[in-house]
Amino acid sequence: MGSRSAVIVGIGRTAYRRGSGRTTLGMATEACRAALDDAGMPVSEVDGIVCFSTGDSVIPILVGYALGLDGLAYPLEIKGGGNYASIVVAQAVAAVEAGMCETALVYRSLNSLSGHRYGRVDGALVAEGHIQYGAPHGYLVPGQWFAMMARRHMHDYGSTYEDLGHVAIQTRAHAANNPHAILRTPITMDDYLDSRWIYDPFRIYDCALEADGAAAVLVTTAERARDLKQPAVRMLGHAAWLGAGGLPDQWPDMSALYSANVGPRLWDMTGLTPGDMDLACLYDCFTYTTLATLEDYGFCGKGEAGRFFADGRATYGGDVVVNPHGGLLSEAYIHGMNHHFEAVLQLRGQAGERQVKDAALCLVSAGTGPYGGALVYGRD
């Protein structure tokens, strides 16, 4: 084992659409090839591929095979949801640094609208294992869990529907500057409050924008990165926490998310603070996830995130630009991999109209409820 370090050298993605008409293999190979082109690296150098999926996507060896590779030294598919969107990148960095592979692609490819939808129950649902204590009562989709967490947060900290609305409004305003985002029409508080209920306290504008697409990042050694096309971006630290064993109400404090555990460890590990972050790509499967993680990561106190958004502290000219791309709420639900694309683009100074000035450090979070992780990216 040497002491070599790994960096992010390329990013790629497909178009994000409401209905792709494509296979997850087709989208994964496009995003991976785009990441290789971005870096100026031939596919023949790839010997690792990492992804996460809930069983709804193509596995790494098939992507490698489709790209003309004879085999992979480090293929890894992690079974899980957006809570693994930072772990997969950390895993690729660790594998390259440990010498288990030289160059690794990390992708997430899914038809979250036209294929398996997390916000829907497909056919008969078998209530096995611990699920039998939820599904028979009508606990059927993840949003119901997080709605219940949001309700507890409202009780404990006085947060309001309007606080959630401020997150939706600001995130959409950011998406207006992003040609890749699906929803770009600004919304007002009246629009938000008039939008239809899904599961109180969540309305439709509180929920991620289910969509089809893929995003990928390319990881290799810092030494190899010197000869590539793009400035490298470095992962400065990663922390994760997956708690509560399946039923989210088994988490002792439902007003806090995984981030209450991850935040302090991430800052301790990196020696950085929330105040050092120029932008934050916060996993936002629901507005509440943005709100609660912003608090847990220490950008503001508990119960203050709504006001933080309302006062313009989460946008350009404020404390930290949160989800300049429009996040999962307005850009697309690419399960958090699109946050990594945006973070790297911003740190390379290539985000065009929505560029965060002098962006040098970015927090990227992944997951919600008791499950998730986060990392900090910095310019190398």
Next chain:
Amino acid sequence: MDTSVAPPLPVANPLTEFFWEGTRAHKLLILRCQSCGHFVHYPRPVCERCLSEDLAPEEVSGNATLYSYTITMKPWHPFWVDKVPYVLASVELPEQPDLKMLTNIVECEHDALEIGMPVEVTFRQVAAELTLPFFKPVGS
């Protein structure tokens, strides 16, 4: 409207069958460690506190307080088409701190829902082989 449709049915296993037998008899049974007295819910094979495997179901009071809830407006499964909006909840049992279970709150106006309110168990048969433990406001 198809009223014959059942909700997703629990697939009882050796760890959980006592619970569903209990609800059919209108008893709320929670697994309890026979070594240290710790309650374990949902049922697991080992006591999380002392790691004993000597666990047995015990009937609990059926009292609880509302820990949190959400009102589902959209039916995600045919069974709930004529039942929305319905209240999903986590209730905390007084037998032990943080001993929570998922349920539905019934016989309560939505405006009257309040975290911390006292509730009590009430059993309802929802399918041939399935009786669920719901909770309602105390005294309702």
